[in-house]
Amino acid sequence: MNSPFSSPLSRRRVLQGMGLAATVPVLSACVGTGQKSTNNGANSVTGSFDWKKAQGTTIKILQTPHVYQQTYQPLFKEFTDLTGITVTADLVPEADYFTKLNTELAGKSSTHDVFMMGAYWVWQYGPPGWLEDLDPWINNSAATGAEFDYNDFFEGLRTSMKWDFKVGSAAGTGGTYALPWGFELNNIAYNKTVFDKKGIKPAETFDNFIQLATDLTDRKNDQYGIAFRGSKSWATIHPGFMTQYSRMGGKDYEVQNGKLTAVMNSPTAVDFTKKWADLAKAAGPTSWTTYEYPNCTGDLGDGKAMMVYDADSATYPKNVKGASKMAGQLAWHQGPAGPGGSLATNIWTWAWGMNANSKNKLAAWLFMQWASGKDAMNKAVKSGAFADPVRTSVFNGSFKQTLGSFPGYLEAFEAQVPQAKVLFTPQKRFLETTEDWAVALQSIYGGADAKSTLDSLASSNTNKVNS
Amino acid sequence: MSIRQHGAMRSADDTVGGHQPPAVSPARRKWRPYILSIPATIILIGILYPFVQGVGYTFLNYRATEPNPHFIAVGNYVAVFTDPLFWSSVRITGTFAIVATVVETILGVIIALLLNRSSMIGKIFEKVLILPLMIAPVIAAVIWKLMFNPQFGILNHIFRLGSTYDFLSADRALWSIILVDLWIYTPFVAILVLAGVRSLPREPFEASAVDGANWFYMFRRLMLPMMWPYILVAVIFRFMDCLKVFDIVYVLTQGGPGHATSTLQVNAYINSIINFNYSGGATYMFILWIIVYLTAQQLVKLLGRAQARAAGSEA
Numbered sequence: 001m002n003s004p005f006s007s008p009l010s011r012r013r014v015l016q017g018m019g020l021a022a023t024v025p026v027l028s029a030c031v032g033t034g035q036k037s038t039n040n041g042a043n044s045v046t047g048s049f050d051w052k053k054a055q056g057t058t059i060k061i062l063q064t065p066h067v068y069q070q071t072y073q074p075l076f077k078e079f080t081d082l083t084g085i086t087v088t089a090d091l092v093p094e095a096d097y098f099t100k101l102n103t104e105l106a107g108k109s110s111t112h113d114v115f116m117m118g119a120y121w122v123w124q125y126g127p128p129g130w131l132e133d134l135d136p137w138i139n140n141s142a143a144t145g146a147e148f149d150y151n152d153f154f155e156g157l158r159t160s161m162k163w164d165f166k167v168g169s170a171a172g173t174g175g176t177y178a179l180p181w182g183f184e185l186n187n188i189a190y191n192k193t194v195f196d197k198k199g200i201k202p203a204e205t206f207d208n209f210i211q212l213a214t215d216l217t218d219r220k221n222d223q224y225g226i227a228f229r230g231s232k233s234w235a236t237i238h239p240g241f242m243t244q245y246s247r248m249g250g251k252d253y254e255v256q257n258g259k260l261t262a263v264m265n266s267p268t269a270v271d272f273t274k275k276w277a278d279l280a281k282a283a284g285p286t287s288w289t290t291y292e293y294p295n296c297t298g299d300l301g302d303g304k305a306m307m308v309y310d311a312d313s314a315t316y317p318k319n320v321k322g323a324s325k326m327a328g329q330l331a332w333h334q335g336p337a338g339p340g341g342s343l344a345t346n347i348w349t350w351a352w353g354m355n356a357n358s359k360n361k362l363a364a365w366l367f368m369q370w371a372s373g374k375d376a377m378n379k380a381v382k383s384g385a386f387a388d389p390v391r392t393s394v395f396n397g398s399f400k401q402t403l404g405s406f407p408g409y410l411e412a413f414e415a416q417v418p419q420a421k422v423l424f425t426p427q428k429r430f431l432e433t434t435e436d437w438a439v440a441l442q443s444i445y446g447g448a449d450a451k452s453t454l455d456s457l458a459s460s461n462t463n464k465v466n467s
Numbered sequence: 468m469s470i471r472q473h474g475a476m477r478s479a480d481d482t483v484g485g486h487q488p489p490a491v492s493p494a495r496r497k498w499r500p501y502i503l504s505i506p507a508t509i510i511l512i513g514i515l516y517p518f519v520q521g522v523g524y525t526f527l528n529y530r531a532t533e534p535n536p537h538f539i540a541v542g543n544y545v546a547v548f549t550d551p552l553f554w555s556s557v558r559i560t561g562t563f564a565i566v567a568t569v570v571e572t573i574l575g576v577i578i579a580l581l582l583n584r585s586s587m588i589g590k591i592f593e594k595v596l597i598l599p600l601m602i603a604p605v606i607a608a609v610i611w612k613l614m615f616n617p618q619f620g621i622l623n624h625i626f627r628l629g630s631t632y633d634f635l636s637a638d639r640a641l642w643s644i645i646l647v648d649l650w651i652y653t654p655f656v657a658i659l660v661l662a663g664v665r666s667l668p669r670e671p672f673e674a675s676a677v678d679g680a681n682w683f684y685m686f687r688r689l690m691l692p693m694m695w696p697y698i699l700v701a702v703i704f705r706f707m708d709c710l711k712v713f714d715i716v717y718v719l720t721q722g723g724p725g726h727a728t729s730t731l732q733v734n735a736y737i738n739s740i741i742n743f744n745y746s747g748g749a750t751y752m753f754i755l756w757i758i759v760y761l762t763a764q765q766l767v768k769l770l771g772r773a774q775a776r777a778a779g780s781e782a
Contacts, residue, residue: 446637
């Protein structure tokens with residue numbers, strides 16, 4: 001008998017073959033990551049509009065625990081009664097939410113048909129084709145009820161969900177990639193009791209604001225002037241920082257010869273950034289570089305922070321009776337105006353996006369339409385915790401009626417909303433470049449030279465956004 | 468004796484308890500090695516597949532959000548080596564690994580020597596010592612993050628530092644992280660060294676004592692050379708782990724403030740998972756793998772020499 005080792009199919013050859021077979025998926029994975037086009041599906045919906053068109057379907061949605069999510073959870077049953085569609089909601093904490101969503105979408109998963117997202121994610125998820133363009137759905141009367149009234153959304157919110165994915169194009173161009181659901185303006189929430197006791201009012205200019213925050217700081221009594229975010233995240237830049245930065249004349253990028261040039265190292269930007277870092281040191285929380293919005297609002301509610309420069313909808317719940325130590329003692333102000341009275345305000349929108357790989361697009365669209373529709377939003381607002389509604393009719397109707405003793409809230413909102421929009425320039429590397437910006441801000445806070453740090457940041461970001 | 472007879476004798480010798488072993492068919496004899504190697508092959512592919520794929524990514528410009536990668540040769544390596552952040556990360560990772568390993572080793576040896584004397588207190592300490600190792604490093608980091616908090620953290624309260632002293636500020640964060648690492652892993656070194664100390668032969672020490680040698684002399688000339696292989700094992704484990712540190716750094720500081728605690732692993736994570744730059748992250752990881760591999764190789768050689776010396780060989 002021949003030895004197996006002398007046969008043409010030797011052990012070594014088998015193992016070599018297995019090794020080669022293993023390299024095939026490796027090599028194919030290296031080159032086979034291109035995107036696949038998906039069918040939008042809106043045009044296949046015909047006839048008259050009917051909420052029951054996708055009856056019997058089950059959709060899965062991905063959410064992060066949030067006041068908006070908590071307010072809507074009890075309403076899902078009404079949606080099922082209306083449409084015959086069952087909704088299963090998966091919750092992921094905010095710290096891990098976008099990592100989970102990124103991984104899922106990058107893997108072309110169709111697990112979740114609809115998910116919560118923000119305007120900046122249109123710039124990240126839109127170009128690879130992960131998001132469904134909603135314009136064909138909005139414009140199809142067979143898929144969208146007459147009462148939907150898309151133009152009822154605040155204009156700044158509608159434009160922030162649209163982009164054409166071209167470097168240098170402004171928000172508001174191209175398709176619509178998400179439906180607004182809840183949003184927030186960035187402004188000052190302050191401890192009115194302390195302000196009244198001291199006989200002081202919120203500052204109207206940035207220099208006065210710095211002075212006020214510093215004067216209100218009393219470290220011995222564990223009290224400090226101003227809380228704003230400082231963690232190593234893009235989210236540190238987008239609320240108070242970007243709002244005040246823009247009011248003072250700062251910009252993130254300028255379009256030059258069809259390319260974006262980072263200008264966060266302009267003299268205005270350097271001056272503002274240095275003042276902001278110094279303000280954090282003089283009147284901010286001691287461990288500022290770890291501060292995220294729950295820390296800021298928590299300190300406001302506990303009476304430690306005298307002011308918070310962050311989202312009005314994040315500070316709003318702290319004034320609800322029983323929600324914090326300082327409940328009923330908080331008030332709002334639009335924040336310091338810039339030279340020339342600018343009240344430019346950066347906004348954040350929690351919105352609904354549709355997975356381009358969803359296998360239940362009609363049911364998904366009906367859910368999004370219902371969730372951002374007037375009826376459900378009116379009901380959510382009446383629960384007393386949903387701020388701010390994204391529809392003008394809901395804001396001017398049930399929200400104003402529900403809003404109780406929230407001094408200055410409406411006044412600040414109405415002063416800011418005409419100049420409120422996404423103040424960042426749309427670009428595909430938003431998260432990375434804006435996190436780099438936060439890192440630079442932390443470095444300046446830690447003692448690095450502002451000019452050279454921002455020069456380096458601008459140079460690096462210019463390369464990244466045009467690559 | 469004929470060949471036939473020899474074969475018959477072998478058959479008789481091979482019987483066990485008078486029973487003939489079952490005859491193995493030629494087909495089974497031929498395929499059994501392949502079948503037996505399947506689990507090992509699967510494991511090998513499971514390890515090699517992601518590794519080779521990761522190395523493959525380092526030659527592409529693969530980002531999750533721009534999913535049409537193409538071959539860019541050594542572009543990622545050039546980008547990494549010309550990035551000041553990489554060199555800053557190498558410095559931070561190196562500082563962390565060297566300081567943490569040295570201090571943990573010294574403290575571990577001291578604790579092991581103290582515990583070597585069998586006593587009731589020693590036995591209690593042995594039990595207490597193992598507690599940090601029973602906590603997941605991420606949980607330990609969360610606990611320490613709370614303790615470091617200037618407003619309500621216990622450390623500022625105990626040391627009367629006030630609410631303005633920040634353990635995680637740019638100039639202190641790295642040392643605070645090292646402190647957490649020491650808390651978690653010094654017991655590991657101590658337990659490893661203690662096991663070594665207790666396995667040493669008593670005779671050389673008794674002979675030295677008869678000759679009148681003092682404790683320090685015995686420690687320096689007898690105990691330390693014999694303990695050296697155990698200490699080196701602990702050093703190898705800790706140094707390799709420290710080079711790969713991620714969990715406690717990310718929980719405590721996310722690599723900040725600024726880049727003050729950005730280790731190689733943290734940068735790789737931020738590149739790959741936060742910024743979706745799979746190729747950039749893979750490049751960081753591959754470079755780190757090479758550093759760890761080469762360092763481990765040198766340390767293992769050193770260990771081999773130490774073992775040979777401890778065994779009495781001059782090799």
